[in-house]
Amino acid sequence: MTASPPLLSVRGLRAWYGAAQILFDVDLDVQRGEVVALMGRNGAGKSTTFLSLIGLVTRRARSATFMGNDISSSEPNRIARLGMGFVPEDRRIFTDLTVAENLEVGRQPPRVWPDGTSLAPWTPERLFRLFPNLSEMAGRGAGRMSGGEQQMLSVARTLMGNPYLVLLDEPSEGIAPVIVEQMAAAIVELKAQGVSILLSEQNLYFASLVADRTYILEKGQIQFAGTMAEITNNTEKRTALLGA
């Protein structure tokens, strides 16, 4: 039996803000069902990698495929329609809508994998089981939530789109430790339910809790690719690339 092609496969990804080149020949793959951590210090290029994948910055790639489709120069709305979900670092929830209304904004039709397996559609009820905090505040204005609760809502709203792959930008950043633990537990549960995730993360502890593999960026280049165990045991790389 041959291995199935990666869900996401990128080779030679470069990106620019104006004249400034930020990414240099980034290669990465995500297989169906994997949780992969894109790591690196502040300014290493993690968010820019995500923005490149969803088509929001100037980018070029030798090749970039998602679900077998060439996305190397696709518009953001096409990439979203193909089933790539994105949770931005700044969350972008609608603060004048309730939690339940925010979820409805994200709702998209159910999807079926090319092999015929269906993706169990996300509903508010199913998401409330994943994030019990949200269920207690379904009618609350989203502006009256803590940063961590807003982060959960942002993830939940993206899942309402039934994405094949979720890009999650710094899920643990700026939230209280107890919510960080809940977020990690939710990601582990999402993986158990078959959701594929590429997340960016600076915190090695958090990444070790949730991810199978990691790519570590430094100055816009991948400087390490391997399993979480490999980076945890590699003191030299860990210190040099993550200061951890």
Ligand SMILES: Nc1ncnc2c1ncn2[C@@H]1O[C@H](COP(=O)(O)OP(=O)(O)OP(=O)(O)O)[C@@H](O)[C@H]1O
């Ligand atoms: N809109 C922009 N215009 C110009 N340069 C930018 C812009 N956004 C980011 N940069 C630069 O691009 C580089 C990579 O930034 P990026 O936000 O991708 O890093 P990051 O790894 O996600 O870090 P952080 O954790 O701080 O978000 C940095 O040098 C940053 O200053």
